[in-house]
Amino acid sequence: MTIRFLFTLWLVLILATGCNPDPRDLGSDNFPQTVSVSLSGDLEAFDPRLVRSSYAVTLEHMLFEGLMRKNYAGRILPAIAESFVVSEDGCTYTFTLRSSVWSDGTPLTAHDFEYAWKSVLSPHFPAPNAYQLYVLKNGRAAKSGEVPLDDVGVKALDDHTLEVVLTTPTPYFLELTTTHFYSPVNRLWASELSEMGGGDPFSMLTNGPFMLSSWKLGDEISVVKNPRYWDNAHVRLDRVNFVITDDSTALQMFQRGKLDWVGSPLGFIPSDAVTTLKEQKKLIITPADGTHFFRVNTGSFPLNNVNIRKALAYAIDRKSIVNHVTQAGQPAATGLVPKHLGIQERPYFEDGNTPEAWSHFQEGLKELAISKDDIPPITLCYAQQERSHKIAQAVQHQWEKALGIKVILETCERSVLIDKLSHNNYQISMGSWFGDIADPINFLEVFKYKDTSTNHTLWENEEYISLLDNSSIETDPIVRRELLSKAEGIIISEMPLIPIYHATFNHLSRGLVGVYFSSLGYLDFTYAFKDFSKEE
Amino acid sequence: MIVVAIKKLISVILTIFIVTTVTFLMMKAIPGDPFSEEQALPKEIHQALREHYGLEAPLSEQYLKYLSSVATWNFGPSFKHKDRTVNRIIREGFPISLVLGVESLALAVGAGILGGAISALNRNRWIDQTTLIICTLGVSIPNFAIATILQYLLAFKLELLPIARWGSFEQSILPAISLAMLPMAFTARLVRASMCKVLEEPYIKLAKAKGLSDWDIMFRHVLKNALLPLCGYLGQLTANILVGSFVIEKIFAIPGLGQWFVTSVMNRDYTAILGLSVFYSIILIGSVTFFDLIGFFLDPRGKSSRLSVSNSV
Numbered sequence: 001m002t003i004r005f006l007f008t009l010w011l012v013l014i015l016a017t018g019c020n021p022d023p024r025d026l027g028s029d030n031f032p033q034t035v036s037v038s039l040s041g042d043l044e045a046f047d048p049r050l051v052r053s054s055y056a057v058t059l060e061h062m063l064f065e066g067l068m069r070k071n072y073a074g075r076i077l078p079a080i081a082e083s084f085v086v087s088e089d090g091c092t093y094t095f096t097l098r099s100s101v102w103s104d105g106t107p108l109t110a111h112d113f114e115y116a117w118k119s120v121l122s123p124h125f126p127a128p129n130a131y132q133l134y135v136l137k138n139g140r141a142a143k144s145g146e147v148p149l150d151d152v153g154v155k156a157l158d159d160h161t162l163e164v165v166l167t168t169p170t171p172y173f174l175e176l177t178t179t180h181f182y183s184p185v186n187r188l189w190a191s192e193l194s195e196m197g198g199g200d201p202f203s204m205l206t207n208g209p210f211m212l213s214s215w216k217l218g219d220e221i222s223v224v225k226n227p228r229y230w231d232n233a234h235v236r237l238d239r240v241n242f243v244i245t246d247d248s249t250a251l252q253m254f255q256r257g258k259l260d261w262v263g264s265p266l267g268f269i270p271s272d273a274v275t276t277l278k279e280q281k282k283l284i285i286t287p288a289d290g291t292h293f294f295r296v297n298t299g300s301f302p303l304n305n306v307n308i309r310k311a312l313a314y315a316i317d318r319k320s321i322v323n324h325v326t327q328a329g330q331p332a333a334t335g336l337v338p339k340h341l342g343i344q345e346r347p348y349f350e351d352g353n354t355p356e357a358w359s360h361f362q363e364g365l366k367e368l369a370i371s372k373d374d375i376p377p378i379t380l381c382y383a384q385q386e387r388s389h390k391i392a393q394a395v396q397h398q399w400e401k402a403l404g405i406k407v408i409l410e411t412c413e414r415s416v417l418i419d420k421l422s423h424n425n426y427q428i429s430m431g432s433w434f435g436d437i438a439d440p441i442n443f444l445e446v447f448k449y450k451d452t453s454t455n456h457t458l459w460e461n462e463e464y465i466s467l468l469d470n471s472s473i474e475t476d477p478i479v480r481r482e483l484l485s486k487a488e489g490i491i492i493s494e495m496p497l498i499p500i501y502h503a504t505f506n507h508l509s510r511g512l513v514g515v516y517f518s519s520l521g522y523l524d525f526t527y528a529f530k531d532f533s534k535e536e
Numbered sequence: 537m538i539v540v541a542i543k544k545l546i547s548v549i550l551t552i553f554i555v556t557t558v559t560f561l562m563m564k565a566i567p568g569d570p571f572s573e574e575q576a577l578p579k580e581i582h583q584a585l586r587e588h589y590g591l592e593a594p595l596s597e598q599y600l601k602y603l604s605s606v607a608t609w610n611f612g613p614s615f616k617h618k619d620r621t622v623n624r625i626i627r628e629g630f631p632i633s634l635v636l637g638v639e640s641l642a643l644a645v646g647a648g649i650l651g652g653a654i655s656a657l658n659r660n661r662w663i664d665q666t667t668l669i670i671c672t673l674g675v676s677i678p679n680f681a682i683a684t685i686l687q688y689l690l691a692f693k694l695e696l697l698p699i700a701r702w703g704s705f706e707q708s709i710l711p712a713i714s715l716a717m718l719p720m721a722f723t724a725r726l727v728r729a730s731m732c733k734v735l736e737e738p739y740i741k742l743a744k745a746k747g748l749s750d751w752d753i754m755f756r757h758v759l760k761n762a763l764l765p766l767c768g769y770l771g772q773l774t775a776n777i778l779v780g781s782f783v784i785e786k787i788f789a790i791p792g793l794g795q796w797f798v799t800s801v802m803n804r805d806y807t808a809i810l811g812l813s814v815f816y817s818i819i820l821i822g823s824v825t826f827f828d829l830i831g832f833f834l835d836p837r838g839k840s841s842r843l844s845v846s847n848s849v
Contacts (some may be wrong), residue, residue: 045619052573070795127589128571131578145579180664217620217628219702219791248684249700250693256699415568415804417577431574453576 031272033530035512036259037523038250040244042218042265048183049120049127054434055266057522060180062210062223062240067095067113067162067177070524072516074438075202076174079333080108080184080207080230082251083164089095090169091137091473095162100230102186102205105153107477110156115187118142118149132436134183135173137165168473171480172361172439180436209235209526221245221398230439231536236529242266252487254508260530264288273388274506283327283506287340289519290434290503291443293333294380298496299458300427302375307364309495310349312428314360315402316395317352318501327392335488336433336447337440340519348492354402377406382430383414391500392430420458429456434503440484444468447491460497548821552814556606559813560599562808568614570804589615592804601811613812616803622811625796630815633780633792634704639712640777644719645770648651649763651720652727653754656735658764667724674721683714687787700789711788715781719773726769731762760834767831771824777825779816 006461043056051057068431069079078084081095088303102110117136120127123145134140137153166173176182186205187279194506201212209231210223225235225328242248247268253263264286264452269277277283302308318332331339334347350356382388382394389411396407412420420426435442446452448468450460467487474480491497505517513531516524571577571585586592590601605611611622655667687710691699698707735758743753762772780794793812800808 044617044619047619050618052575121590123584124588126585128577128581128585130716131581143584158663210550217625217791219789243701243789244791245700246786249787250697252687255697256692258699308539414574415572415802416566418574419567422572422576433575451579453579453582 020229032532033236034239034241035237035530036243037526038254038259038263038267039221039244040245041245042244047214048180049116049125049129049185051180051420052128054521057180057520058266059221059223059242060183061208061522061524062526063206063208063212064180064183065178065208066182066184067097068174070178070516074518076178078240079176079178088302091166093164093166094157095164097160097162098230099160099226100207102207103211103226103228104205105228106186106188106205107159108184108186108207109159110162111118111159112184112187113162113182114154114156115153115190116183118152120181121152121189122149132176132179133354135166135168135170135176137167139167151451164349169475170472171475171477172437172441175437175439181436183394192486207501210237210240213239225443228351231526234527236527237525240525243327243479245329252508253509257510260512261507261509261523264505264525265507266515269328269506269508273381275523276409277328277506277508278329282508283328284509286505286507286517287338287519288434288503288505288521289338289340289341289431289438290521291333291336291338292330292430292432292500292503293336294392294498295421295426295429295431295457296496297424297427297457297499299424299427302364302370303370303378303427305364305368307360307367309498311357311361311364311403312399312405313495314349314353314357314497316398316498316500318349321391321394322501325394326387328504330501333502335492336497336499337443337484337488337503338435338519341438341443343440343481343488345485346460348489357402367536372404375405377408379408379410380430381410381412381417381420381426381428383417384411413472419455424456428498431497432440432503435520438518440488441468441471444484444487447496457496459494461490461494464490544825548818551821552817553603554812555817556603556810557599560602563804563809564595564598566804568804570806572804592813597799598667599745603805605808606814611807614800614805614808616800616805616808622808625808626793626811626815629780629791629796632790633794634778636702636711636715636784636790637774637780638780639708640715641719641774643712644716644723645766647716647768648720648723649727649759651724653731653759653762655724655728656731659732664728667728668685671721671724674717675725677717679718679781679829680787681716682717683711683787686714687708700787702790702792702837704786707788711784711790715777715784719777722769723766726766727762730765731758734758734761737761763833764834767827767834771827772820774823774827775816775820779819816835 039055041053041055043051043059044053045051046059048060048065048486051060065079067079067081071077078099079302080100082098084095086093092277094432096109096346097110102108111218117133119125120130121133121142122137123143130143131281138147138151139153141147142149142152146258152505153167155163157163184207189203189205201215204212206212206226207229209226209229211226212221213224214220214222222239224239225237226232227234245253248270249260250267251270251273252260253259262477264355269283274283277394296303296309298304322332332351335344335353337343380392382392399405399407417429421429433443445468446454447457447459448465449455464487465482471480471483471487476482505521509515511532512528514528516527518524568593569586570589571582573664576582577585590598596622609623613621614625651667655664658664687699691697697710698704701707740753740835779791779797781796782798784790785792785794794809797812797816800812
């Protein structure tokens with residue numbers, strides 16, 4: 001009897017554990033302009049002052065809008081700021097704001113911008129992106145507590161006029177104002193938050209083209225059109241759902257019509273599927289503002305010799321790596337800055353030139369007064385990832401073949417690798433840099449000072465530093481371009497990093513028109529819509 | 537009985553204390569912190585963040601803070617996901633993992649007992665051999681491989697079931713089957729072995745000689761004794777399944793608790809790591825105790841086994 005009862009209970013349990021209709025199936029007929037995008041990981045927060053992850057940037061651009069924005073072609077256009085004037089010395093910008101409101105209808109004023117930027121620079125607010133505001137006068141000093149926040153170079157002259165004073169005439173300042181680092185926040189809402197920032201995302205007031213509709217932890221984030229957005233008339237999408245899934249699952253869901261966009265920038269196309277999708281001409285490849293390179297510890301023997309480093313760099317056959325290993329249309333890199341940012345006219349060296357690599361190798365050996373057999377095995381370390389592993393194996397083979405050097409591959413967990421880098425406890429390490437703004441300085445500054453937190457190579461060059469400093473105050477774009485180009489030439493001739501390839505974004509999408517996919521790695525759905533005639 | 541309960545309670549508290557301490561020491565020992573990333577922050581910003589979140593305080597101070605957060609069951613906000621508290625993460629993720637876990641367990645235990653019993657009764661015949669093969673496959677093939685194959689064949693190719701996500705019964709079928717395979721196989725083997733042993737016992741022969749029907753022998757004598765060893769296994773298994781499996785949840789995009797166990801360590805999310813470890817230990821202790829009690833009641837030897845229960849923790 002008991003067993004029979006248990007058996008029935010068992011059956012009932014199994015059937016009862018989830019007989020509810022999928023709520024997501026309801027309503028999508030009422031809102032045809034609904035887009036579902038795959039997202040690889042959940043966001044850390046929604047407050048624009050607290051987020052850094054690349055996924056968050058897309059959401060921030062949907063929920064918030066700053067002084068300026070970028071359009072389709074990457075041109076900087078007025079957004080909340082209707083117009084602006086720049087002083088003669090290039091240090092003072094006066095923005096005139098248009099009339100716009102927050103999502104609860106209260107007016108957005110210049111005071112909100114002032115409050116937001118000053119709170120980021122406050123020593124008590126845990127804003128990881130504070131350093132992006134150091135171009136403001138006294139920005140760095142305010143963050144370290146040396147001066148009061150009132151001395152920071154941002155001031156609301158009245159509700160619609162914002163005056164910004166920079167330390168030096170910064171040619172890429174307008175580029176910075178398009179980023180979420182310079183977002184406004186509603187000062188009444190923000191001042192009520194606890195000291196840690198963050199808070200309930202649904203009580204957060206936003207001013208962008210979309211507003212947060214639902215957030216199921218680890219599952220899905222949903223945004224809907226913001227009826228109070230100043231340019232609301234041109235926003236055509238009703239709803240965008242960001243579905244958090246694993247990359248392979250996302251691809252399957254896309255192929256069965258459950259998702260409209262999969263892959264970069266909010267996820268990845270599984271590397272095994274890339275070649276097939278490319279051959280089927282379904283994969284969409286776009287340039288990214290990113291470069292993959294190897295960091296070289298210039299303090300570690302024998303890598304302290306520049307000719308040895310050059311030999312290693314020239315011995316790599318990048319073409320075969322991008323054609324056979326990564327296979328996603330990435331351009332081979334001989335420089336640090338992505339080519340489309342415009343400072344590199346021709347390759348800095350010839351890719352895969354093994355004879356020249358060999359001659360540099362011989363010269364390096366002579367300078368170090370050692371023979372080839374005295375070279376110890378060199379360790380190449382990288383974070384555990386399938387693609388990195390394949391690239392490392394390819395390079396190991398190329399170095400052993402071209403120079404006869406033994407290479408040891410070492411994988412470790414990402415945080416452990418970062419720790420090793422920060423203690424300079426490595427020889428060669430795989431790395432990359434993806435730009436925060438579409439300006440070459442963002443890449444070149446990675447290696448500016450020996451103790452810059454992103455450097456780790458123990459390399460520093462005085463001329464390089466002064467070229468970068470001069471470029472940041474140079475207002476003539478042609479002269480600036482030459483300064484930056486010269487700086488890149490210096491770093492490549494010293495090779496504290498070995499460039500491998502420039503990144504690309506790969507994605508699949510269906511039926512979407514008007515999505516601005518920035519090379520910085522975020523999507524702008526403001527003027528996008530679904531064209532049903534394009535769906536297969 | 538009261539003495540046993542008090543002893544148990546003390547040992548539970550001691551266990552949680554040890555878990556907290558060991559977790560804290562291990563967390564602090566591994567390199568990295570919640571704010572380290574490849575696109576590194578400037579040193580002074582990194583330092584300011586560490587100070588703000590109390591990571592620069594002396595270790596003893598941090599330790600006491602963690603102990604008090606466990607005692608008050610308030611772990612504070614997650615270091616990585618600043619908008620939410622660890623309590624909320626557990627509160628929202630656990631029910632989902634729980635439902636999936638219960639479903640898998642029910643499937644595994646039910647089918648496992650059934651399979652094991654049929655095997656034992658038809659020893660060495662073809663049905664026994666077939667069950668053996670299926671069980672071996674279930675134990676050797678990792679659950680994520682089963683999951684991926686099932687997802688590809690049944691959901692993607694044949695479109696019989698949804699590919700992923702959570703909410704409806706259909707969406708729970710494939711993940712439940714994937715999770716249930718290993719325990720089902722193990723249970724079946726365990727039940728088969730234990731039943732074979734019981735079936736050899738003299739009192740079973742006596743019952744048959746007395747004229748009891750096969751059904752009666754099965755349900756009144758054999759099963760109760762055969763299932764006893766299973767209780768030991770189920771205690772551990774239940775805890776593991778109920779808190780969610782990282783891989784299955786990832787493959788089927790299920791927003792359960794399982795993924796947090798792994799991602800919180802990768803992100804060095806200290807508060808989340810601590811909260812989840814303590815939560816898991818409580819679930820583990822709870823489920824082991826529960827199945828110990830069931831075993832105690834199932835055991836017809838009564839008093840003599842009471843001693844063994846009070847000695848086991």
